[in-house]
Amino acid sequence: MQTVPAAVPEFIRDPKATVEHVEDIAVVGNLVNLVKGDEEQNTQDRKSDLKDIKTVALVVKEPKADFELQDVILDEIRENEVLVEMKYSGICKAFSSPDFN
Amino acid sequence: MIDFPAILGHEGAGYIRAIGRSVKNKSLRIGDPVLLSFATCGTCKPCTTSHPAYCTTHASVNHNAVRIGDRSTPARLADGTSIRSQYFGHSSFAKMSVVNEMCVVKCDYPDKMDIYAPIGCGFQTGAGTVLNVLKPGKDDSIVVFGLGSVGLCALMAAKYISARQIIAVDIVQEKLDMGKDLGATHTVNSREQADLAKTVKDITKGGATYAVDCTGTIPVIETMVECLAPLGTAAIVGVPPADKKISLDPLSFLLENKRLIGVIEGDSDPQEFVPKLVELQRQGHFPIEKLCRTYPVANMKEAIHDLHAGKVG
Numbered sequence A: 001m002q003t004v005p006a007a008v009p010e011f012i013r014d015p016k017a018t019v020e021h022v023e024d025i026a027v028v029g030n031l032v033n034l035v036k037g038d039e040e041q042n043t044q045d046r047k048s049d050l051k052d053i054k055t056v057a058l059v060v061k062e063p064k065a066d067f068e069l070q071d072v073i074l075d076e077i078r079e080n081e082v083l084v085e086m087k088y089s090g091i092c093k094a095f096s097s098p099d100f101n
Numbered sequence B: 001m002i003d004f005p006a007i008l009g010h011e012g013a014g015y016i017r018a019i020g021r022s023v024k025n026k027s028l029r030i031g032d033p034v035l036l037s038f039a040t041c042g043t044c045k046p047c048t049t050s051h052p053a054y055c056t057t058h059a060s061v062n063h064n065a066v067r068i069g070d071r072s073t074p075a076r077l078a079d080g081t082s083i084r085s086q087y088f089g090h091s092s093f094a095k096m097s098v099v100n101e102m103c104v105v106k107c108d109y110p111d112k113m114d115i116y117a118p119i120g121c122g123f124q125t126g127a128g129t130v131l132n133v134l135k136p137g138k139d140d141s142i143v144v145f146g147l148g149s150v151g152l153c154a155l156m157a158a159k160y161i162s163a164r165q166i167i168a169v170d171i172v173q174e175k176l177d178m179g180k181d182l183g184a185t186h187t188v189n190s191r192e193q194a195d196l197a198k199t200v201k202d203i204t205k206g207g208a209t210y211a212v213d214c215t216g217t218i219p220v221i222e223t224m225v226e227c228l229a230p231l232g233t234a235a236i237v238g239v240p241p242a243d244k245k246i247s248l249d250p251l252s253f254l255l256e257n258k259r260l261i262g263v264i265e266g267d268s269d270p271q272e273f274v275p276k277l278v279e280l281q282r283q284g285h286f287p288i289e290k291l292c293r294t295y296p297v298a299n300m301k302e303a304i305h306d307l308h309a310g311k312v313g
Helices: B060-064 B110-120 B122-134 B151-159 B174-182 B196-204 B218-227 B250-255 B268-284 B295-308
Strands: A051-060 A067-076 A082-090 B010-017 B033-036 B096-100 B102-105 B141-146 B165-170 B188-191 B208-213 B228-236 B259-262
Touching: A067 B096, A067 B295, A082 B033, B010 B096, B010 B110, B033 B110, B102 B122, B102 B268, B110 B122, B110 B218, B110 B268, B122 B151, B122 B208, B122 B228, B122 B268, B141 B151, B141 B196, B141 B218, B151 B165, B151 B174, B165 B174, B165 B196, B188 B196, B196 B208, B208 B218, B218 B228, B218 B259, B228 B295
Parallel strands: B141 B165, B141 B208, B165 B188, B208 B228, B228 B259
Antiparallel strands: A051 A067, A082 B010, A082 B096, B010 B033, B033 B102
8 A cells, every 4th residue: 555644635635626736856865676586675775776767758748739759757766666668558538538638 | 637748648568677665565576567557545445445446536646647645746858847747656658657556466468468458447447347346147237338448348247247138339330249249138329219218128128237338428327327227226437527417317216216326447456356357358258359459659649549430449
């Protein structure tokens, strides 16, 4: 289960609330354990920063805009996250129409 | 609900390239093939009682496309513009994505990853509504409105558990033919019916025990309620337009003891349900390969056009 504060903040409870989104948090000393192959998970922590990953993505600039393939940079992976190289993605009609939202 | 610019995509499949230190699933390894499903808050009552699909913050946690804890987003353009990139916790329309750990389900059969990817949303929604929630029995009838992937998966699931009558309703003949091929006992082209509810009641001799709407359109949802037999249950599964209302006759609803429910993601617990559907596909009970067509990323526009034109599920 995701560790989220027990009191779920207001802006999460109301999906339509317009809230200032926090941008680009600079996390100091992000620790990521790179687990390779069959290595045991509890070998010494390797403090390597996995940051600023360059990749491409289909970006939608504004509602009803088309999908555009663009270069993007991924800031970092947090300790409760995983980096996935996407091979396939389904396209769901409900949420891919330019009219959605 | 979602700010722009954003990276959408919520049925991802790929390989793990890095693992955060405190990821709870300790069996994950770099290079593991995985399927990606929806995100949840993890703290509300449905989340803590094994109904993550019913997470009370499902809409914002998935559509806002930012991290739950601090509303930040991993992606940015070269010029620094922030891009919402945790749609459904994973934003799969990207070559690499930073994914919330809870979205990750191990895939034991990466050879068919292309057809398993949509299990993360569409397929489990249709199948789950029938297998986890409605559970029609051998004497029951079920009507499925709308034969996109969600509807066709509901149909396959109904066939798998041997519902007595499975009535498939759509306006596109190819979809109806596919429905017949996948196990519908009756197909109805709703454009050719003067009174769709009456047609269903005639076929079922009194009304359907269960009905599922996968169209998300107001008139169909209203008709769905009309089609039910007394004590029947209708499920709203397709996403209706925001701020629209349906109307129903509450007196007959009461006198016939009907039920109308909303079901998100088929009440699925992805860690358990996604592998189950993969198994069913391998056993031949869930032929989702018939619903899928794979397009290269460069043909995205064509793929979306075909999707909306009804050429592909």
